[in-house]
Each structure stands twice: as C-alpha cells, then as structure tokens.
Amino acid sequence: MAHLTHLTLSHFRSYKQATFAVGARPIALFGPNGAGKTNVLEAISLLSPGRGLRRAAPEEIARAPEAVGWKIKAELDGMGHTHEIESRMEPGQSRLTRIDGKAAPQTALGRLMRILWLVPSMDRLWLDGASERRRFLDRMTMSFEPGHADATLAYEKAMRERNRLLKDQVRDAAWFAGLEAQMAEHGAAIHANRAMTLDRIASAQAGAATAFPQADLALDEVSTAQDKATLVTALAENRPRDLAAGRTLIGPHRSELQAIFAAKATPARLCSTGEQKALLVSLILANARALAEDLGAPPILLLDEVAAHLDAGRRAALYDEICALRAQAWLTGTGAELFAELGDRADHFEVAESNVGSRVKQVG
Ligand SMILES: Nc1ncnc2c1ncn2[C@@H]1O[C@H](COP(=O)(O)OP(=O)(O)OP(=O)(O)O)[C@@H](O)[C@H]1O
Numbered sequence: 001m002a003h004l005t006h007l008t009l010s011h012f013r014s015y016k017q018a019t020f021a022v023g024a025r026p027i028a029l030f031g032p033n034g035a036g037k038t039n040v041l042e043a044i045s046l047l048s049p050g051r052g053l054r055r056a057a058p059e060e061i062a063r064a065p066e067a068v069g070w071k072i073k074a075e076l077d078g079m080g081h082t083h084e085i086e087s088r089m090e091p092g093q094s095r096l097t098r099i100d101g102k103a104a105p106q107t108a109l110g111r112l113m114r115i116l117w118l119v120p121s122m123d124r125l126w127l128d129g130a131s132e133r134r135r136f137l138d139r140m141t142m143s144f145e146p147g148h149a150d151a152t153l154a155y156e157k158a159m160r161e162r163n164r165l166l167k168d169q170v171r172d173a174a175w176f177a178g179l180e181a182q183m184a185e186h187g188a189a190i191h192a193n194r195a196m197t198l199d200r201i202a203s204a205q206a207g208a209a210t211a212f213p214q215a216d217l218a219l220d221e222v223s224t225a226q227d228k229a230t231l232v233t234a235l236a237e238n239r240p241r242d243l244a245a246g247r248t249l250i251g252p253h254r255s256e257l258q259a260i261f262a263a264k265a266t267p268a269r270l271c272s273t274g275e276q277k278a279l280l281v282s283l284i285l286a287n288a289r290a291l292a293e294d295l296g297a298p299p300i301l302l303l304d305e306v307a308a309h310l311d312a313g314r315r316a317a318l319y320d321e322i323c324a325l326r327a328q329a330w331l332t333g334t335g336a337e338l339f340a341e342l343g344d345r346a347d348h349f350e351v352a353e354s355n356v357g358s359r360v361k362q363v364g
Pocket residue numbers: 012013014015031032033034035036037038039040060061062063064065332334351
C-alpha cells in the first residue's frame with residue numbers, strides 16, 4: 001500500500017516549518033477556518049505533476065511576507081520500497097522535483113504514486129463550464145495512464161501554434177497541414193485514453209458494493225473527430241470556419257463530459273447539491289478501486305471538507321469505503337463531527353494557527 005510516512009513543509013503558505021509522521025490509515029485534520037488544513041492537502045497534491053489542487057502559481061505559495069521560496073519533503077512507503085520526494089521552489093526559479101536525492105521531471109511523480117483529490121470548488125463541477133469537467137476527466141485519465149499528460153501537452157502546443165496562424169490570418173496550407181497532423185496524432189491518443197478511463201470507471205462502479213449512486217459518464221463528441229485520419233481531415237475542412245473565429249473550434253479540447261445519475265436517469269446538473277456531491281464521491285471511489293486493482297495498491301486520497309452536502313448515511317458509507325479500500329485518505333473538517341464519525345479508524349491531527357505559523361499536532 002503506497003502511503004506517505006513523513007511530511008515536512010518549509011515556508012509553505014501558512015507554515016514556516018512543520019514536520020509530521022503519519023501511518024498508512026486515514027488521517028483527519030481538524031481545526032477552525034484558516035488554520036492551515038487545506039494547505040497540508042495542497043502540499044501533498046504538489047507531490048504529483050501539475051499545479052496542485054488549487055492550481056496556484058508556484059510563486060504565490062511561498063510563505064508571505066518573507067517569500068523566500070518553499071519546500072515540501074515527503075517520505076513514501078510504496079509497497080516495500082521507500083522513496084524520498086522533494087518538491088521546491090527558490091525565488092526566481094521554476095519548481096524543482098527530486099526523487100531519492102536526484103533531480104527528476106514532474107511526470108516521474110505521476111508514475112511513483114497516484115494522488116486523487118476532491119475539493120470544495122469541485123462541488124460545482126456539474127454546473128460550471130465544460131473545461132472543468134475535461135480537466136477532471138483528464139486527471140482521472142492521468143491516474144490510469146501517466147503518459148496522458150504528455151499527449152495533452154503536445155496537442156495543446158500544436159494547437160497554440162495553429163491558433164496563432166488563425167489569428168494572424170496566415171493561409172499557408174503546408175504549415176497548417178504539419179500542425180494538424182501533430183494535433184490529429186495526439187488528439188487521437190487523448191480520445192483513446194479518455195475512452196479507456198470511462199470504461200475503467202464504468203466497470204469499477206458496476207462491480208462494487210457501494211452506497212454511492214452510479215454516475216454514467218459519456219463524452220459528447222458532436223464536433224470532435226475521434227481517430228487520427230478523421231481528425232486530420234476534419235481540421236483541414238474546418239480551416240475557413242476556424243480562420244473566421246480566430247481559433248480551433250473542433251478537437252478533443254472541445255469535448256464535453258456528460259454525467260447521468262443512473263438510477264434516476266437525470267443529468268448530474270439537474271440533481272440536488274447533495275446528489276451532485278454523491279456522484280463525485282462515487283467517481284473518486286471508483287477511480288481509487290480501479291487503480292487499486294491495476295496497481296495492487298490504492299491511491300492516496302485528499303478529501304477537503306468532503307462531508308459538506310453529504311447526509312449522515314452517506315458520510316458513514318464514505319468512511320467505511322475508504323477504510324475498506326485501505327487507502328491513506330487525508331480528510332479535513334472544522335468540527336468534532338469528523339472526530340466522532342471516524343473515531344479510532346483514523347489518526348487525528350489538530351491544526352492551529354500560532355504566532356510562528358500553522359502547527360499540526362497529533363491528538364488521537
Ligand atoms: N503564501 C501564503 N503565505 C502566508 N499565508 C498564506 C499563504 N497562502 C495562504 N495563506 C493563509 O493560510 C491560511 C490557512 O489556509 P487553509 O486554506 O489551509 O485553511 P483551512 O484550515 O483549510 O480553512 P477553512 O476551514 O476555512 O477551509 C489562510 O489564512 C491563508 O490566508
């Protein structure tokens with residue numbers, strides 16, 4: 001079972017310096033608003049590729065007012081192997097990753113451990129714009145296939161260049177054809193990876209004894225060609241419309257992830273707030289179960305205020321399912337509820353703000 005054993009935060013947001021040791025079982029962080037609970041989860045999320053669960057600019061994370069750069073150090077126990085992971089930023093430099101003392105690309109983190117998260121801003125996932133849902137789908141996809149990140153970056157790079165041609169009204173057919181071939185190649189890979197994710201999630205939901213409602217996911221590809229040959233033709237044919245719009249109007253960057261509350265045949269956006277949250281939890285748990293099956297170990301889960309909008313029955317089911325998964329889940333909450341409901345199935349830490357920055361103290 002892959003889990004963190006130690007976490008040290010230096011000059012990270014509200015933390016000047018904090019170290020804590022944790023076990024493999026769930027970890028409950030409780031404390032008042034602004035104490036620094038989400039900051040801990042964000043630090044862990046920065047041990048995976050990307051900008052973390054707040055999608056913050058790396059320089060914004062350095063502890064104000066001194067802002068001398070920040071560092072996160074963690075020890076990972078991954079099925080018998082231990083690793084030391086460091087993610088840091090010095091002022092004026094870009095983010096650096098080290099694994100076992102050696103510089104490593106961020107993508108190496110995605111292969112070392114899988115981290116999934118649910119944060120309160122995702123409570124609006126089914127209501128907000130399609131780009132949030134694509135991001136959600138792509139994060140699930142990267143958890144199954146870390147190489148999905150490379151395909152996405154390569155596709156976006158080629159698309160940005162094509163968009164520049166469109167904006168500047170350049171009409172060089174060979175130039176367009178070269179970029180469209182790249183977009184089609186990576187776009188087809190993106191589509192295939194996303195389709196594999198939907199299959200994996202559907203079977204993980206169908207085969208599980210869970211109290212959470214099944215969310216049927218589908219990709220609306222109305223304007224999106226799916227294989228390389230069709231996409232390259234569609235991009236070429238769409239050039240006049242794209243030139244008029246000044247940007248690329250078709251491709252996997254426009255796909256829409258649709259979700260249906262299966263038992264009610266209701267689109268997620270029309271469900272109640274609690275039902276929408278339950279669908280999200282259902283997907284995260286399915287993602288975690290599928291990964292546990294693929295890798296032989298569950299992912300690390302970061303669940304920020306996950307209890308919000310869930311009724312008591314669903315909260316109890318969530319905690320039971322996390323424990324059954326044997327995942328190292330990091331949960332936050334402001335009150336005694338988390339303490340009472342998780343009881344001695346979790347290690348409890350009190351987070352408090354002091355004059356030397358946030359503090360984390362184990363209390364049970
Ligand atoms: N770069 C930074 N430097 C110093 N403090 C920061 C920085 N970024 C954020 N903070 C502070 O960190 C504090 C803790 O934030 P965090 O989101 O972790 O709180 P929380 O315990 O999750 O609270 P809530 O229950 O309200 O969600 C906030 O008061 C915020 O102002």
